[in-house]
Amino acid sequence: MSKPIQIEQVLTANRLSDGLVVFLGPDGEWREGLAEAAIAKSKEVADALEAAGADAEDNNVVVGAYLIGVIENDGRRRAAHIREHLRALGPSVRPDLGKQAEASQASLREVA
């Protein structure tokens, strides 16, 4: 495994209606996959993401939006902290449930 390139950030939250984990995408839409999230490499962009998150909370789309660190290994993106890593995938003890189960074969290799 090559050295992680840098810590970047994405914005995550839980969707209000069903509680599922979502990530803010580049088009301002909330996505279910970490791979589709908008990346913030600077404080300005991170601040903008947070502001968008606060708006989405006010508009009752999501609950509890916050920034998380992501790292890239060999072109694959994963959450930096184990808690967020599990949150982005689903329970490690039920690989048949959650986002990890919906991922394609290629993405499944990403989670290892």
Add this chain to the structure above:
Amino acid sequence: MYRYDEFDDGFVRERVAQFRDQVTRRLSGALSEDEFKPLRLMNGLYLQLHAYMLRVAVPYGTMSANQMRQLAMIAERYDKGYGHFTTRQNIQFNWPKLEDTPDILEHLADVEMHAIQTSGNCIRNVTADPWAGVADDEIEDPRPFAELIRQWSTLHPEFSFLPRKFKVAVTAAASDRAAIAFHDIGLRLHRNENGEAGFQVLVGGGMGRTPMLAKTVRAWLARRELLAYLEAIMRVYNLHGRRDNKYKARIKILVHELGVEEFTRQVDEEYARLDGPTTEVAEGELARIAAYFAPPQYEDLDDEDPQLAHQQVARPAFAAWFEQNVARHRVPGYGIVTISLKPIGGIPGDATAEQMRAIADLAERHSLGEIRVTYQQNLVLPYVRKRDLVAVWHGLVKAGLAEANIGLVSDIIACPGLDYCALATARSIPVAQSISTRLAVAERQRDIGELSIKISGCINACGHHHAGNIGILGLEKKGVEFYQITLGGSAENNAAIGEIIGPGFAGEDVPVVVETLIDTYMGLRHEDESFLDAYRRVGPKPFKEAVYANR
């Protein structure tokens, strides 16, 4: 078991309607999250790591086959086909959608269930000995009192905004199967020197980041004084419990800081101030409730079933299951069956919808339609005739529920941990699975004997690790999970808080460490000495030496 009357049913339906409206207003934005959160918590709805989580109340761990079937339907229709039985005898669903929860609560109301006060700073589910009414060491069924407390504490206007959550447990047996020493209030019904039944009242037990054993505040309290005395305790707590610091807000902190003598003095002073007759339990009301728990019409059977001995010889697997999972019943010819929800390598306390239905069918056919939940995350069929045990066992085998490991090393308690819980610092379930798999061999488990392993995924200790003979606490440092081991805990009679043995371990090392602890025990135990007894005899030194020898 208790049946709702018109008042109860009306109340629960109104509550559902109220919550339905609150959800509608939340989804439209008429209610903000800050406004809505305390309201959803009052109906047991959490927001967890992956989704919402709904905690359904199973009052004192008693439910009917019908209710179990409804839970199976809810699991299938509104969740992902399974539920999780908890260390407070409740059941949790991990994937409900907010927009579906009013319908879920309506389905629950249809079978006299609800999720009221399973969360929040209020009096939670009153738990009880899962063998209530059928244990052979019990003086009488404590559940009428658990039901009384439940009714009294539901929407109690004075106690709906406590400094923190409040947990009560009740037993009437010589052997404590309700972990009363670890509850905010523990109640033990027993006889005094005059042979009168009354309550030992213990206050201030708890797990969490500051585990404490409850202290006796009243050695014997007359039954009719129960609610008034509880009222006095709650008033002292409500007034003096801390509200400035969440981590010092439980009643155990108050009892600890005042000392039990001063705390008791304050309670007795408040009790004297109360208008006794208005809060005294009317004998008629108690009798009305007790009638719901009248013993069923047992058959008049011989205690020895002629087939049973023969079946044990013919079927060694059945014999092993009978030995481990069936306990003596107070009525001749009957047995208390514990259904293990701890398959080797499986997730402790989880059951699929199919399994729930299988259990409901077995309960209906062989247990007079009743099921109990234990705080060890297992289930109980309390009224099984000995002649039906083989049939029950066959049914459990078919459903994958026949692990013969109750009380043994693979009967592990594990909280949901970081796989599910937003509060967790580490995963607990995979640790349970790996230990279970490593120690799977049945003969070896029986040889090791009674040994409780309890695993928590964070310092909140929902997995009761402080009360484990071997306790495991999952923590995290720089994003890496590691695990601290404690020894010598127990939630039974002579309760004790486990002691940490030393620096923590990586997750993959925990099974080896546990095996080392067990091997150490096996090497020094006296005949018939359990792990806990051996530990109490020799202390932590031999265990520490064995585990940290090469570190």
